[in-house]
Amino acid sequence: MEQKRLGKTNLKVSVIGFGGIPIQRYDSKTALETLAACKDMGINFIDSARAYSVSEEYIGTSLSEIGRDNFYLATKAMSRTKEGFYNDIITSLKNFKTDVIDLYQIHNVGKQEDFDKIFSEDGAYQAALQAQKEGKIKHIGITSHIKEMAEKLIETKKFATVQFPFNAIENQGLTLFKRAKELDMGVIAMKPLGGGILADAADAAIKYIVQSGMVSVAIPGMNTPQQVEQNVRAAKSGALTQNEKLELDKLAAEIGKDFCRRCGYCLPCSQGIDIPGIMVFEGYIKRYGLASWAKGRYETSAVKASACIECGQCTSRCPYSLDIPQRIKWVDKYFADM
Template sequence: MEKRILGKTDFEVSVVGFGGIPAQRLDKEQVLELLTEAYNQGMNFIDTARAYTASEALIGYALEKLGRDKFYLATKSMSRTYKGIIDEFNLSLSLLRTDYIDLYQFHNVKTFEEYDEIMSDDGAYRAVKELKEQGKIREIGITSHSKEILDMAVDTNFFNTIQYPYNAVENQGEELFKKAKASNIGVIVMKPLAGGAISKGELAIRYILDNPNISVVIPGMESMEQIIQNSRAGIDRREMTEEEKEMLAKEASTLGAEFCRRCGYCLPCPQGIDIPTNFLMEGYYTRYDLKDWARSRYEAISPKANNCIECGLCETKCPYDLPIIKMLKNVVKVFE
C-alpha cells in the first residue's frame, strides 16, 4: 500500500488507516481478525479514542496478539484540563496494553473557549507536553469539525497533525489542507464516506487520496469486506477517471446538507432511540430505493423515531448542528 509521511513526524503511514469507531460494536476476536487482515493489506495506522466506549480495550487486545510495533497508534481525549487528561491518558495506556501512544489528539474541539481552556496554565496541553517529554507520547494532534479552529491551530507550533472531515460532499477543508501541507502538518481525514451516506466506498476514498495534501484517511471498518475494499483504494493507486468523478458527484448531490454522518456523538438518547440507525434506514429507503429491505429493518428497531420526546439533548451534542428532531419527524413520515 502507498505510504506518506505524516507531517513533521517521521511516521511513514499507510494512506488508508483503520478507523476505530465501529470496533465498539464487535467482540475482541472479531477486532483481532480485522486488524490482522488490515495489516496483511498494508495498513499500519490505527485511530481510536476514549469516547469510542470499548474500542480502545478491543484494539488493545488485538495489538497484544499481533505485536504493538506493527501499527502507529493514535488515540484522543475530550478532556480539557490538566488532571482530566492525565487520568484519561493513563486509562488509554491500560486499555490499549501499551506504554506509549504514537499520536495523542485533543478530540473534537468545538469552540475557541474550549481551545483556550486546553492551552491555559491548568489546561490539557501542558499535561500532554509533559507526557511527551517523558516519552509516553510521541506526537501531539488536534481534531475538530470547525475549520476555523483548525486554521488557527495550523498557525501555531503546538500540533503536528490535524484531523477534519473530508469527502465528496464536504470539501470545505481543501484550503485548510493546503495550508497545513505548506506548514508540514499531517492531515488525517475522518468521515471519508460521510458517515456511511456514500455507498461507493472505494471511489470515495480514491477521491480523497487524489488530494496530495492528505496524509491518511481513516474509514471506520467493522467487516472483512470493508477492510479489503478500502485497502484496495490505497494499493491500486490510480487517479479517478472523469466518469468515476461524475458517478461520485451524482451520488453526493442527492445528500444535500442535512444528513447524518453516523458519528454517534448524539448518543445515548434518553429514550433509547438509536438515532443514526433510524436515519440510515431512511436513507436506504429514499436514496437507494431499497424500500422493502429498509422497511423490514426499520420495523425491527425499538424504540423508533416516533418515540422522540423532543428534549433536544441530541442536538446539543451533534458536531454538525443538525436539526435532529426535524429529521426524526421526517423518518416517521417516510415509514409511518
C-alpha cells in the same frame, strides 16, 4: 501500500489507516481478524478514540497477538481539563496495553469555550505536554469538524497533526490542509467514506482522497478483512475513471452536506433512542427507494423516534448541528403514514 510522512512527526504512515469507530459494534474476534488483515496488507496506522466505547480495548487485545510494533497508534479524547485529559491518556495506555502512544489528539474541538479551556493553565493541552514529557505519548494532534475552528487551532502552531473530515462530497477542508502542509503538519482525513454514506462508491471515494495529494493518511472505519482488502486495492488502483468521477458528482448532488455521519457523538439520548440508527432511514427512504424494507427494520427499534421529548441534548453534541429531533420525527411520521 504507499507510505507518506505524517508531517513533523516524521512517522511514515500507510496512506490508508484503520479507523476505529465501527469495531466497537462487533467483538474482539472481529477486531483481531480485521487488524491482522491490516498488518498483512501494509496498513500501519490505527486511529481510535476514548469515545468509541470498547474500540481501544479491542485494538489493544488484538495487538497483543499480532504485534504492537507493527503499527503506529493514534487515539483522541474530549476532556478539556488537565486532570480529565491526563486520566484519558492513562486509560488509553491501559486499553492499548502499551507504554507509549504515538499520537494523542485533543478531539472534536468546536466551540470557542472549548478552545479557551484547552489552552488554560488547567486545560487539556497542559496534560498532553506533561504526558509527552513523561514519554507516555510521542506527538500531540488536534481534531475538529468545524473548519474555522480547525484553522484557528493549526495557527496556534502547537500541534503535529490535524484530523478533519474529507471525502468526495465534503472537500471544504482543502484550504485547511494546504495551510497545515505549509506548517509541516500531518493531515489525517476522517470520514473518508462520509460515515458510510459513500459505501456504495467506496472504491471511487478512496481513490479521490489518495489522488488529492492533500492527506498523509485517510482512516476509513473497517470491521472485516474484506473491507481492508477493498480499501487497500482501491488506494493502489490509479486514477479515477470518467465514470467514477460522474458517480461521485451525482452522489454529491443527491446527498448535499447536511447528512448524518453516524459518528454517534449525539448519544446517549435521554430517552434511549438510537439516533444514528434512525437517521440512517432517511437515506433508505429518500435515496434508495427502500422505504418498505426500512419500515420493517424501524418497527424492531427498541425505542421509536416518537419518544423524543425534544430535550435538545443530542443537538448540542452533534458536530454538524443537525436538527435531530425534527429529522427523526420525520422518519417516524413517514413510516406511520405509509
